[in-house]
Amino acid sequence: MESIWMVIANKMVAIMGRGIERIRSRGLFSNFADQRMKDPVRQKHIVETPEERVRQAVIRLFMEGMGVPRSLLGVERSILIHNEIRRPDLIVHDRNGAAWMVVECKAPGVTINQDTLNQVANYNRVLKAPFLLVTNGTDHLCARIQGSSIMFLEELPNWVK
Numbered sequence: 001m002e003s004i005w006m007v008i009a010n011k012m013v014a015i016m017g018r019g020i021e022r023i024r025s026r027g028l029f030s031n032f033a034d035q036r037m038k039d040p041v042r043q044k045h046i047v048e049t050p051e052e053r054v055r056q057a058v059i060r061l062f063m064e065g066m067g068v069p070r071s072l073l074g075v076e077r078s079i080l081i082h083n084e085i086r087r088p089d090l091i092v093h094d095r096n097g098a099a100w101m102v103v104e105c106k107a108p109g110v111t112i113n114q115d116t117l118n119q120v121a122n123y124n125r126v127l128k129a130p131f132l133l134v135t136n137g138t139d140h141l142c143a144r145i146q147g148s149s150i151m152f153l154e155e156l157p158n159w160v161k
Contacts, residue, residue, distance in 0.1 A: 041075045050107035054137040055089050058103055062092055066159045072097075079126050088123040094160050099129035101157075106136040117141070131157055 036045040037052065041059055046052060059075070062068040074091040090103035104120040106112065112134050120132050124145065133156070134141045142153045 039075065041070055041073045050109075051105055054107065054135060055105040057137060058090060058105060058133075058135060062090075062159070066156075068092060068159050079123065081122055081126055086123060088120070088127070091127060091129070092159065099124075099127040100160065101131040101133055102127055102129045103133045103135070106134070108137045110136050112136055112139050112141055 035048045037048045039046050072093040076087040078085045089105045092101040094100040102123050116134050132143045144151045
């Protein structure tokens with residue numbers, strides 16, 4: 001036999017569940033676990049994750065801080081590497097449409113290590129951009145690629161206007 005407290009608890013859960021469903025059906029709030037943010041490049045709402053917040057901050061830096069037009073930013077565009085589809089976080093193009101910088105974003109707190117550098121370098125074998133950027137929102141690593149040499153930079157290069 002169920003205790004009176006279990007009966008009350010079950011009724012409360014049922015009532016609360018119906019109330020939340022009524023509110024949700026009226027569109028008053030979205031699913032709590034599904035917070036969304038607007039991506040200005042893809043022109044759609046996307047799930048807000050820690051990594052996505054970093055990517056959106058980088059996108060705004062390029063658009064608002066460096067004057068890169070939205071049309072020259074590619075977010076998670078598919079590229080083919082060794083017969084596998086990969087999606088770099090961000091590709092910044094020059095005015096001619098060539099890849100200028102490949103960007104890999106990680107969530108805050110994720111350490112930027114050799115694996116992260118290898119990941120962006122692998123993307124660049126196909127894209128052949130002169131600059132690479134890896135960031136977790138706090139730590140940033142930017143490099144210039146010239147032939148087979150890599151030079152790490154103290155600052156982001158100016159985008160070619």
